[in-house]
Each structure stands twice: as structure tokens, then as C-alpha cells.
Amino acid sequence: MSEDPQRWFRICDLDAIAEQEAAEFVVEGLIVAVFREQEQWYALDAMCAHQGGPIAKGTVANGCVTCPWHGWQYELATGRQTIHNQKLLETYPLKEQDGGLWIQLPDAPSP
Numbered sequence: 001m002s003e004d005p006q007r008w009f010r011i012c013d014l015d016a017i018a019e020q021e022a023a024e025f026v027v028e029g030l031i032v033a034v035f036r037e038q039e040q041w042y043a044l045d046a047m048c049a050h051q052g053g054p055i056a057k058g059t060v061a062n063g064c065v066t067c068p069w070h071g072w073q074y075e076l077a078t079g080r081q082t083i084h085n086q087k088l089l090e091t092y093p094l095k096e097q098d099g100g101l102w103i104q105l106p107d108a109p110s111p
């Protein structure tokens with residue numbers, strides 16, 4: 001995994017995730033779910049805010065993912081849980097570069 005000073009990390013090749021699919025990655029100890037829908041990329045915390053279900057294994061449709069465990073639904077772009085309209089999952093910037101997909105993480109906590 002590559003890193004640059006602005007905390008961009010290369011996580012996979014661009015063809016590693018098919019349309020309407022998702023995958024989990026561990027980046028700097030953070031587990032993120034990366035989705036590809038309608039030619040857009042989205043990255044969110046990978047564990048559902050309800051009971052930790054794996055949202056990367058959820059159903060993706062209309063800009064949302066539905067958790068496979070009990071059906072909580074989140075907007076991919078915002079991390080908002082749709083029933084309570086609250087942001088419950090963090091989202092992360094992604095970019096395409098050099099044939100790969102990169103994620104930007106916030107600054108590491110100070111020691």
C-alpha cells in the first residue's frame with residue numbers, strides 16, 4: 001500500500017471492484033467499505049452503527065446500502081442512516097490515480 005504526505009493511500013486497482021459491488025479494506029488500522037455505484041466511488045466506515053454488521057456485504061441501490069443483518073440503510077455519499085436521518089458512519093474522500101483507487105484518511109491522532 002502506498003502513502004503520500006496528505007495521507008492518501010492506494011487501496012486497490014480500479015478494476016478490483018465491479019459496478020454495484022463493494023469491498024472492505026483495512027487502512028492504517030481503519031476498516032473501510034468501498035462501494036462503486038453509477039460510476040461513482042464511496043468509502044464509509046465498514047461496520048454498521050447498529051450492531052457492527054458488514055455493510056460491504058449489503059445491498060446497494062439508488063445511492064444507498066442496506067445492511068445485511070437487520071436492514072439499516074445508509075446514504076453512500078453522506079453516511080446518513082435514512083430512517084433517523086442521522087450521520088452514523090464516517091465517509092472518506094477517494095480518487096482515481098495511476099490506475100488505482102486511493103483513499104484519504106484524517107490525520108493520525110497525536111501520540
Ligand code: FES
Pocket residue numbers: 048049050051052053067068069070071072
Ligand atoms: S447490524 Fe446493521 S442493521 Fe443491525
